[in-house]
Amino acid sequence: MAALSVAIGAQHGLRSSGAARPAAPARTQPDESLSKSLTGCFALGAVAAVHRKRSLTLREWRGERTMEINYYQLDAMKASNIRKKTETMLEEGAAVLKGCAEESAQQKMLLLLSSPAVKELLVFLVQDDLTVLSVLKQLKYFWSLSQSHLAILLERLAEQLRLEHDLKMPEAVRAFYGENAIHLEAADPHGVFPTSIYRQCDGLTLATEDSATIESVMSTTITTTIKIARDVLQPSNRLLFDVYKPLGRCVAVVDDKVEAHFGADLEKYFEINGIEFVKLVFSGNEVDKNLSNVEQILLALKENWQARHEPVLIVGGGVIADVAGMACALYSRNTPYVMLCTSLVAGIDAGPSPRVCCNGFSYKNLYGAYHPPALTITDRGFWRTMHPGQLRHGVAEIIKVAAMADLHLFELMEKWGKETVATNFGTLGGLDDPAFQEVCDLIIGKAMEGYVRAEYGNLWETHQCRPHAYGHTWSPGYELPSGMLHGHAVGTCMGFGAYLSYKEGWLSEVDMHRVLKVISDCELALWHPVMEDTVSVWKAQIGIVEKRGGNLCAPIPRALGESGYLNSLPERLLHQRMHEYQELCSKYPREGRGVQEHSVDVGLEDPMSKKDSIRDADRCVVTPMDRVVVQLGAASQSTSARAIGEAARIVDGIDEMVTKYSSQPSEALKNVSKRTAMTNPLWAELMGQGNTSRLMEAEMISGQAEAQLLQLLLKLSGGKDVLDIGTFTGYSSLAMAEAIPEDGTVVTLEREQEAKDMAKANWIGSPHASKIESLVGEAHDLLICLAAEDKSFDLVFLDVDKPGYFGLYQMLMDKNLLKVKGLLVVDNVMYKGEELSGTELTKNGQGAQALNQGLLDDPRVQQVMLPLRDGVTLVYRES
Numbered sequence: 001m002a003a004l005s006v007a008i009g010a011q012h013g014l015r016s017s018g019a020a021r022p023a024a025p026a027r028t029q030p031d032e033s034l035s036k037s038l039t040g041c042f043a044l045g046a047v048a049a050v051h052r053k054r055s056l057t058l059r060e061w062r063g064e065r066t067m068e069i070n071y072y073q074l075d076a077m078k079a080s081n082i083r084k085k086t087e088t089m090l091e092e093g094a095a096v097l098k099g100c101a102e103e104s105a106q107q108k109m110l111l112l113l114s115s116p117a118v119k120e121l122l123v124f125l126v127q128d129d130l131t132v133l134s135v136l137k138q139l140k141y142f143w144s145l146s147q148s149h150l151a152i153l154l155e156r157l158a159e160q161l162r163l164e165h166d167l168k169m170p171e172a173v174r175a176f177y178g179e180n181a182i183h184l185e186a187a188d189p190h191g192v193f194p195t196s197i198y199r200q201c202d203g204l205t206l207a208t209e210d211s212a213t214i215e216s217v218m219s220t221t222i223t224t225t226i227k228i229a230r231d232v233l234q235p236s237n238r239l240l241f242d243v244y245k246p247l248g249r250c251v252a253v254v255d256d257k258v259e260a261h262f263g264a265d266l267e268k269y270f271e272i273n274g275i276e277f278v279k280l281v282f283s284g285n286e287v288d289k290n291l292s293n294v295e296q297i298l299l300a301l302k303e304n305w306q307a308r309h310e311p312v313l314i315v316g317g318g319v320i321a322d323v324a325g326m327a328c329a330l331y332s333r334n335t336p337y338v339m340l341c342t343s344l345v346a347g348i349d350a351g352p353s354p355r356v357c358c359n360g361f362s363y364k365n366l367y368g369a370y371h372p373p374a375l376t377i378t379d380r381g382f383w384r385t386m387h388p389g390q391l392r393h394g395v396a397e398i399i400k401v402a403a404m405a406d407l408h409l410f411e412l413m414e415k416w417g418k419e420t421v422a423t424n425f426g427t428l429g430g431l432d433d434p435a436f437q438e439v440c441d442l443i444i445g446k447a448m449e450g451y452v453r454a455e456y457g458n459l460w461e462t463h464q465c466r467p468h469a470y471g472h473t474w475s476p477g478y479e480l481p482s483g484m485l486h487g488h489a490v491g492t493c494m495g496f497g498a499y500l501s502y503k504e505g506w507l508s509e510v511d512m513h514r515v516l517k518v519i520s521d522c523e524l525a526l527w528h529p530v531m532e533d534t535v536s537v538w539k540a541q542i543g544i545v546e547k548r549g550g551n552l553c554a555p556i557p558r559a560l561g562e563s564g565y566l567n568s569l570p571e572r573l574l575h576q577r578m579h580e581y582q583e584l585c586s587k588y589p590r591e592g593r594g595v596q597e598h599s600v601d602v603g604l605e606d607p608m609s610k611k612d613s614i615r616d617a618d619r620c621v622v623t624p625m626d627r628v629v630v631q632l633g634a635a636s637q638s639t640s641a642r643a644i645g646e647a648a649r650i651v652d653g654i655d656e657m658v659t660k661y662s663s664q665p666s667e668a669l670k671n672v673s674k675r676t677a678m679t680n681p682l683w684a685e686l687m688g689q690g691n692t693s694r695l696m697e698a699e700m701i702s703g704q705a706e707a708q709l710l711q712l713l714l715k716l717s718g719g720k721d722v723l724d725i726g727t728f729t730g731y732s733s734l735a736m737a738e739a740i741p742e743d744g745t746v747v748t749l750e751r752e753q754e755a756k757d758m759a760k761a762n763w764i765g766s767p768h769a770s771k772i773e774s775l776v777g778e779a780h781d782l783l784i785c786l787a788a789e790d791k792s793f794d795l796v797f798l799d800v801d802k803p804g805y806f807g808l809y810q811m812l813m814d815k816n817l818l819k820v821k822g823l824l825v826v827d828n829v830m831y832k833g834e835e836l837s838g839t840e841l842t843k844n845g846q847g848a849q850a851l852n853q854g855l856l857d858d859p860r861v862q863q864v865m866l867p868l869r870d871g872v873t874l875v876y877r878e879s
């Protein structure tokens with residue numbers, strides 16, 4: 001109903017906000033089907049309003065099947081008031097429609113909106129009784145899409161009436177609705193200027209009289225709909241039509257593998273329905289579930305002028321649901337999306353999940369947000385193209401819900417589990433058996449309902465009584481090393497949980513075996529040899545206790561279909577129970593092993609082979625110490641993330657400590673900071689290439705400690721003619737300029753004009769800036785010029801591309817650019833510890849090594865290498 005108010009506001013030029021676009025994409029013309037559906041929509045609203053049962057199923061009303069929804073009980077008085085008004089409106093509306101049967105849809109709508117009974121009801125709903133409005137909003141979102149989209153259609157129609165047709169709304173009618181819109185600005189801004197029709201927020205703010213203390217309590221309402229449907233891509237199917245037709249277009253993020261099978265069907269659907277379709281295809285592979293993929297999606301959305309109120313359509317399985325859902329959470333801080341699930345796991349678990357996420361630095365789901373879809377559609381028709389092994393492992397998620405929360409579903413799985421697996425859930429067999437088809441839908445619907453009931457009631461995961469974590473307590477310790485598909489790992493852990501429940505005296509022995517049997521019947525694993533390493537399983541338990549806020553809180557069935565939580569399992573007992581459980585599994589078919597239980601068995605890569613070393617090595621290695629951390633992580637995959645994080649903290653701490661206990665830089669030098677560098681396009685360019693800010697900071701800016709060293713060396717030596725090779729931010733030039741006498745000079749060389757300009761800007765304000773002479777060009781060419789001018793220097797700081805180091809050094813020596821008794825300071829001589837690690841050297845590593853060796857071989861110099869940051873060598877020229 002909030003959107004209905006928008007429709008009314010739109011008559012008066014009050015527009016709902018959306019992203020500005022260069023040119024508005026062509027919008028859909030309202031068609032005749034609109035006027036046909038009008039009467040139905042009004043009737044739907046009427047029945048909803050007066051229906052006083054606590055629960056109502058759509059099946060009762062429209063003969064379709066959907067989940068049962070609980071509604072608020074309406075106050076009898078309000079209901080009868082609405083009923084009266086609605087009946088009057090229906091009568092009057094029907095008469096209006098009858099009297100203008102030959103008119104256009106626009107004309108019909110105009111007449112309807114002008115009718116006194118319609119006007120009265122619409123305004124009554126939003127103005128006189130906001131409680132009822134909120135109830136109707138629930139009904140709108142949870143019951144019938146056609147009703148909710150009436151509101152959007154009204155807005156579009158009103159806009160078109162105003163802008164594109166000669167049909168003018170009479171002033172009196174416009175004024176009537178206009179007054180209502182003005183009222184709403186104060187009473188319910190969501191009703192007149194919404195940016196989202198799926199979310200609302202409210203806040204209660206209290207303050208002391210002097211406003212010195214302000215307390216606020218905020219609340220959020222998120223609405224969502226879940227549909228189990230068939231033939232969603234049949235052009236006659238209304239589900240996607242109802243969302244996107246009123247908007248005029250659909251921007252979709254599609255999994256690349258789904259695109260191969262269903263891309264053409266998707267295009268056809270939107271084409272036949274006259275809806276502009278923008279298809280963005282992205283990888284749905286676990287290995288690509290990273291932040292840069294999220295960024296790519298964000299960019300694609302921006303390039304297509306995605307507005308924050310248009311739901312993005314996400315088509316695919318669990319990975320694309322996570323990654324594209326994450327992009328939607330970030331895009332304009334929160335953009336709605338519709339999830340069209342094409343895999344079993346997505347269809348009952350990841351798809352409607354309120355959690356969206358991506359991996360980072362090799363940690364699974366390091367980044368994430370809570371952002372449920374506005375609409376989730378599960379159509380098992382898509383599963384016919386799934387690899388049977390992929391489908392099978394998804395079944396574990398159904399058993400999980402069944403054992404923990406739904407005995408009826410559990411019994412269905414006992415009876416039909418085998419057959420659903422064998423037929424890809426009725427898509428590769430059993431097609432001509434309507435009863436079996438019904439069973440398949442029922443199983444999916446029930447599993448979905450269980451999931452939604454548990455997860456949406458604990459949206460922010462603010463407590464750990466999560467039945468859905470059944471099968472996820474100990475398996476994280478061995479899933480990755482085993483190479484098992486997730487569902488099989490969950491299967492083993494569910495079996496173990498059922499055994500623990502039996503040992504606790506919760507499940508009877510018979511029921512415990514029922515759980516094990518259903519897992520086994522569905523050809524999922526109960527046991528895997530990797531579990532013999534019970535020490536790893538214990539480590540996993542420690543990790544999970546940490547994750548669950550200090551509690552084990554392991555979900556296991558208390559009875560079949562009922563959740564319980566085990567909060568204590570001492571180490572010795574865990575080892576013992578694991579051995580007992582192994583023995584138990586050995587008596588099951590296949591000795592408890594699953595069918596096609598490994599990722600490689602279903603054509604996927606072994607996740608271990610793709611598991612990049614612990615901290616995204618290439619990006620994080622800046623200094624030799626960084627290399628130590630990476631080696632530590634790579635040495636043992638079982639090294640806990642915490643230990644590696646601790647090592648990283650110490651390594652980072654070394655730099656911090658050196659900085660802390662060295663003399664502090666001048667204010668001018670402080671200004672030449674990382675932030676200054678970040679404003680430069682060079683920074684953006686390097687970031688675009690995937691470098692991190694840490695890399696930029698450490699590699700490109702001569703750090704504070706090095707600057708202090710340069711200053712001390714100059715003060716000690718009394719040098720006043722200085723050459724700085726590699727200007728970049730100008731930090732080292734300015735540091736050295738500060739340390740030389742008034743008549744001293746720093747000549748600084750840089751290949752990039754942009755860097756020179758940035759450095760110059762950074763020196764403004766320093767009284768020492770006048771000592772700096774800045775030259776642009778290749779260092780090699782500029783050295784030739786300087787030599788031709790007979791220039792020579794007391795101190796040279798060399799800090800450019802490493803492959804050129806040795807050649808430049810030879811020029812400095814051979815052309816006497818470095819004075820005898822002068823000092824050369826060279827940065828990055830350890831080059832990220834490449835030589836130390838014994839790995840193949842990069843060109844930069846080779847460049848640093850060539851210089852190091854060249855210095856050793858040159859009798860004219862004496863040098864010392866200092867392990868400061870990335871290694872600094874001091875070279876004294878003796879002859």
Ligand SMILES: C[S@@+](CC[C@H](N)C(=O)[O-])C[C@H]1O[C@@H](n2cnc3c(N)ncnc32)[C@H](O)[C@@H]1O
Nearest residue numbers: 702726727728729731732750751778779800801
């Ligand atoms: C490591 S940064 C220098 C950092 C600088 N000392 C500071 O304090 O910000 C290296 C700079 O040298 C420049 N450069 C690299 N190779 C060069 C070459 N062969 N000739 C001239 N400039 C070069 C790069 O463009 C970059 O700006």
